[in-house]
Structures are given as C-alpha cells and as structure tokens.
Amino acid sequence: MTDPASFLRSLFDRAVEVADPMQSLKDALPPRPEGRLVVIGAGKASARMAEAVEAEYGPCEGLVITRYGYARPCQGIEIVEAAHPVPDEAGEAATKRMLGLVDSLGEDDFVLALISGGGSALLSAPAGNITLEEKQALTQALLASGAPIGDINGIRKQISAVKGGNLAARVHPAKMLALMISDVPGDNPSDIASGPTVGHEDDAGRAVETLKNWGVTPPQSIADYLASGVETVRPDDPRLANVENVIYAAPSQSLAAAAEVAQAAGVEARILGDALEGEAREVAAEHAALAREVQAGLSEGDAPVVLLSGGELTVTRTGDGVGGPNAEYSLALALALDGAAGIDAIACDTDGVDGAAEVAGAIIGPGTLAKATEVGRDAVAALVNNDAHGFFGDLGDQVVPGPTLTNVNDFRAILCRYVG
Missing domain, CATH: 3.40.50.10180 (Glycerate kinase, MOFRL-like N-terminal domain)
Structure with missing residues (x-):
C-alpha cells in the first residue's frame, strides 16, 4: 500500500459511481x-x-x-x-x-x-x-x-x-x-x-x-x-x-461496491454499518479507538483492513468557521489518532457537498497534524471553531469532486495497516 490516499479516494469514487442514476436507474423503470x-x-x-x-x-x-x-x-x-x-x-x-x-x-x-x-x-x-x-x-x-x-x-x-x-x-x-x-x-x-x-x-x-x-x-x-x-x-x-x-x-449498495474494490486490492473490508448517526467528533473518537484496536490485532504479513461506514453525522455549531460533518469528523479523527502510524482515512458526502461548502470532505493520515503545524494551523482551535473546511483547505487535503449528481449520504473509510 504505497499510496493510501489514492486508494481511499478510489473507494469513495466507486461508492459514488454505483449510485449514479445513469448507471442504476434503468433497471427500476417500468x-x-x-x-x-x-x-x-x-x-x-x-x-x-x-x-x-x-x-x-x-x-x-x-x-x-x-x-x-x-x-x-x-x-x-x-x-x-x-x-x-x-x-x-x-x-x-x-x-x-x-x-x-x-x-x-x-x-x-x-x-x-x-x-x-x-x-x-x-x-x-x-x-x-x-x-x-x-x-x-x-x-x-x-x-x-x-x-x-x-x-x-x-x-x-x-x-x-x-x-x-x-x-x-x-x-x-x-x-x-x-x-x-x-x-x-x-x-x-x-x-x-x-x-x-x-x-x-x-x-x-x-x-x-x-x-x-x-x-x-x-x-x-x-x-x-x-x-x-x-x-x-x-x-x-x-x-x-x-x-x-x-x-x-441506497447507502448499503455503495458501501458494498467500495468493499469489492478493497477486496480486489487485497484489503480486508469490514462494514460498520450504513446508518450511523451522532455528533461527528464523538463518532470520530469512537472510530479512532476502534482503528487502533484493529491495527493492534494485525501481524506482519496480514492484509490491511479498511473500516467502511455510512449514515449521516451531525454538528452542533458553536463556532463561526466553515465546516461540515465529514470534515469535522476527519479533523476530530486526526486529533484522536494523534499521528498514529499506519492509519489513514477519508470522510466525504457522496453528493459532493459537506455542509454548505462546495467540498465533499477530507483525507487524513499520520502526517496530518505535523503538516498543520508546518502551515501554522492549530487543529484543536479549528475543531473548537467548527472550521474543519478551512483547516483542510490550508493543508490541501480537501476532497473536491464537484457535483456528483447523486446522494447516498456520508461515506467513511479508515485504512489500518500493520506497523512493526
């Protein structure tokens, strides 16, 4: 797995593709x-x-x-x-x-x-x-x-x-x-x-x-x-x-399609569910703990594991930044993982719009927080201010597919690899 970010983006792209009405509506028409x-x-x-x-x-x-x-x-x-x-x-x-x-x-x-x-x-x-x-x-x-x-x-x-x-x-x-x-x-x-x-x-x-x-x-x-x-x-x-x-x-079909892509690449796919709800930062903390647990169970030579989930998370706004549930989840996940080696993730809305911003979401990895320090961004302050889109925009780690012309809600994938 030489390019985790590209792999994760391929899963998101496949989840969107399978829900494209030009691909999927034909069979439903009388x-x-x-x-x-x-x-x-x-x-x-x-x-x-x-x-x-x-x-x-x-x-x-x-x-x-x-x-x-x-x-x-x-x-x-x-x-x-x-x-x-x-x-x-x-x-x-x-x-x-x-x-x-x-x-x-x-x-x-x-x-x-x-x-x-x-x-x-x-x-x-x-x-x-x-x-x-x-x-x-x-x-x-x-x-x-x-x-x-x-x-x-x-x-x-x-x-x-x-x-x-x-x-x-x-x-x-x-x-x-x-x-x-x-x-x-x-x-x-x-x-x-x-x-x-x-x-x-x-x-x-x-x-x-x-x-x-x-x-x-x-x-x-x-x-x-x-x-x-x-x-x-x-x-x-x-x-x-x-x-x-x-x-x-429905979201379940997109998660299943992404799982097939992962398995074809030699990655074990585990679907956590297609109907997850809750405060974005709280779910992120739970997923960070789960990812660490999954990674701890891997041995040298084991296939990587990707944790897939869908649903619709929420954000209780207290700050005046620019954000959305998927970007806020990504930021909170990066903070909870605190640079853990071998764990990368993507969180995007399949409609291409996370909150009110023309951004689907973001990709994070072990170097996210260090990169933020280099560009002068404070991750904790960004989370407090609900400014996840601004944060990832400064890092260059936003996912911006433009209008996807479909909508099966949130798509999240966490890739866990063995680290000796």
Missing part, C-alpha cells in the same frame, strides 16, 4: 406508461435521474428541481435550480408551478416522481401563513442545533404544503410511481426529502416536542400553525391508493 406521462422530482440527484429517464423513454413532459450547479441537459423535462440546504425564492416558485401541474391531472394520467436527498429544501411550499423567510430562519436554526435528519424532517413535514405525503395527495386521482435514492439512515421512504409522496403518522405535537428537545424556538407564525391543528396525510389516506414508492439506490 415500460413507458400509455397515455399522458408527467415527470416531477426534487433533490440533488433529481436532474440526473430525469436525464436517465429520458435516455430510456425519450422526451418527457415535466418539472424537476435540483440544487444550483446540479442541472443536467434534458429533452423535454424542465430543470429548475434552487438553493440547498436553506430554501429560496426559486425553489418556492418552482414548487408552486409543480403543484399546478399535478393539479391538472386525471385518473388516466401517470406521474413519475424522482426523489432524492436535498428535496426537503428544494421543494418549498410553506403551509398556512408561514412565510419563506420564517421557514429559512427555522431551517438555519435546526441545522445548527445538531438535530438528526429524521427529527428535522419530522418538523418540515408539519409546516409544508408539499412534504409528508401532500404532493402525492395533490396528484390524485392520477397514478404515481416514486423512484427514490436514499440518503437517510434506515432508508425510510418517509424521511427521504421529507416524504413528499409518503403518508406518515407524525403529528404537530411531536414536532413541537422535537423543537423543544433541541432548544429551537420557532418563529411565532410557525408556533401558531403547529398549535392550530395540522392535517396529516396518513399512510391509509385514500388519495394515496394509487401511489407506489420504491427505493432503488
């Missing part, structure tokens, strides 16, 4: 439906999914919303770019147009919905009298609170006219097939993009309790709306009778 077909969608992968659909079906009618920079050329489907992770006016306007489009459909029509991570921000239609500005403020507060994505999306469902099954209800009486790429721990369809095509059992009381648990005070209009009694689209809602939800790509 024959093109007879009659009127309307394609809608939202998420960081949705434009690429639309491109893949038209590669099979030819030109289609429809509207898909994706993140700025993630558009793809389509023959008939309109692609609109909007903001993520905090919604903006472009997303709100496109969502209203999408709802107008599906409201015109009848029972003989068919809707193909393309849903992926990021759709929660991109599909923006605040319920009641809630304004976009108030929703933006709540989103920013939730993202800074350290709340897991399931809790955040549970709140989003309660204050939206499109999430939590509301989009599917608007499609009725047309038939709908929703094809999804999962980016959530546990692969619950109701959590992907806050479940616009999936009914749920959550209620406003739970949302209020979740806000309280994470110390988030919502704008008054949102508090009033939650207190007024929110109508929930339940799984048994008759308007969902003609809706089918299918997850066709």
Whole structure:
C-alpha cells in the first residue's frame, strides 16, 4: 500500500459511481406508461435521474428541481435550480408551478416522481401563513442545533404544503410511481426529502416536542400553525391508493461496491454499518479507538483492513468557521489518532457537498497534524471553531469532486495497516 490516499479516494469514487442514476436507474423503470406521462422530482440527484429517464423513454413532459450547479441537459423535462440546504425564492416558485401541474391531472394520467436527498429544501411550499423567510430562519436554526435528519424532517413535514405525503395527495386521482435514492439512515421512504409522496403518522405535537428537545424556538407564525391543528396525510389516506414508492439506490449498495474494490486490492473490508448517526467528533473518537484496536490485532504479513461506514453525522455549531460533518469528523479523527502510524482515512458526502461548502470532505493520515503545524494551523482551535473546511483547505487535503449528481449520504473509510 504505497499510496493510501489514492486508494481511499478510489473507494469513495466507486461508492459514488454505483449510485449514479445513469448507471442504476434503468433497471427500476417500468415500460413507458400509455397515455399522458408527467415527470416531477426534487433533490440533488433529481436532474440526473430525469436525464436517465429520458435516455430510456425519450422526451418527457415535466418539472424537476435540483440544487444550483446540479442541472443536467434534458429533452423535454424542465430543470429548475434552487438553493440547498436553506430554501429560496426559486425553489418556492418552482414548487408552486409543480403543484399546478399535478393539479391538472386525471385518473388516466401517470406521474413519475424522482426523489432524492436535498428535496426537503428544494421543494418549498410553506403551509398556512408561514412565510419563506420564517421557514429559512427555522431551517438555519435546526441545522445548527445538531438535530438528526429524521427529527428535522419530522418538523418540515408539519409546516409544508408539499412534504409528508401532500404532493402525492395533490396528484390524485392520477397514478404515481416514486423512484427514490436514499440518503437517510434506515432508508425510510418517509424521511427521504421529507416524504413528499409518503403518508406518515407524525403529528404537530411531536414536532413541537422535537423543537423543544433541541432548544429551537420557532418563529411565532410557525408556533401558531403547529398549535392550530395540522392535517396529516396518513399512510391509509385514500388519495394515496394509487401511489407506489420504491427505493432503488441506497447507502448499503455503495458501501458494498467500495468493499469489492478493497477486496480486489487485497484489503480486508469490514462494514460498520450504513446508518450511523451522532455528533461527528464523538463518532470520530469512537472510530479512532476502534482503528487502533484493529491495527493492534494485525501481524506482519496480514492484509490491511479498511473500516467502511455510512449514515449521516451531525454538528452542533458553536463556532463561526466553515465546516461540515465529514470534515469535522476527519479533523476530530486526526486529533484522536494523534499521528498514529499506519492509519489513514477519508470522510466525504457522496453528493459532493459537506455542509454548505462546495467540498465533499477530507483525507487524513499520520502526517496530518505535523503538516498543520508546518502551515501554522492549530487543529484543536479549528475543531473548537467548527472550521474543519478551512483547516483542510490550508493543508490541501480537501476532497473536491464537484457535483456528483447523486446522494447516498456520508461515506467513511479508515485504512489500518500493520506497523512493526
């Protein structure tokens, strides 16, 4: 293993490649439906999914919303770019147009919905009298609170006219097939993009309790709306009778593909799980201890071991630096390993965006802390200030793939080699 960094990057690249809709969506598509077909969608992968659909079906009618920079050329489907992770006016306007489009459909029509991570921000239609500005403020507060994505999306469902099954209800009486790429721990369809095509059992009381648990005070209009009694689209809602939800790509598939690459290179792959959650720096400390334990069990001549994991970690922001869960995990891991020889790691978001920065994550190795000293960076101070992206940017150890056009969440790999 002469180049651990390149090896780790190859695992990440393979994890992304296997989740590329142009590679994976074809087998999930049914024959093109007879009659009127309307394609809608939202998420960081949705434009690429639309491109893949038209590669099979030819030109289609429809509207898909994706993140700025993630558009793809389509023959008939309109692609609109909007903001993520905090919604903006472009997303709100496109969502209203999408709802107008599906409201015109009848029972003989068919809707193909393309849903992926990021759709929660991109599909923006605040319920009641809630304004976009108030929703933006709540989103920013939730993202800074350290709340897991399931809790955040549970709140989003309660204050939206499109999430939590509301989009599917608007499609009725047309038939709908929703094809999804999962980016959530546990692969619950109701959590992907806050479940616009999936009914749920959550209620406003739970949302209020979740806000309280994470110390988030919502704008008054949102508090009033939650207190007024929110109508929930339940799984048994008759308007969902003609809706089918299918997850066709998930984090487990990407981890398995990366494991195959490792094994082909003579490295033993151990998958820790595809649904890990928790504070990034705390999980990093646990993984550092595990990596040391694995390495201590190796003998001369043993194959290296790579520890693979996925899921979605969180960061409770207390500083004003530029960071994200994967970069913060990498920084905390480097500190916990403290230059341990023979252990290298990568942590990246498969969508190419870690937090709000256009950076997927970072690679670390035994020389990371020494390198930081050479360039005048204090690793501990960077962690305290939530400035992991700034830290790795100064070291030149960021992973910047650009838009990957897919999203199966975090990818982490720790390579452990015998050191005599």
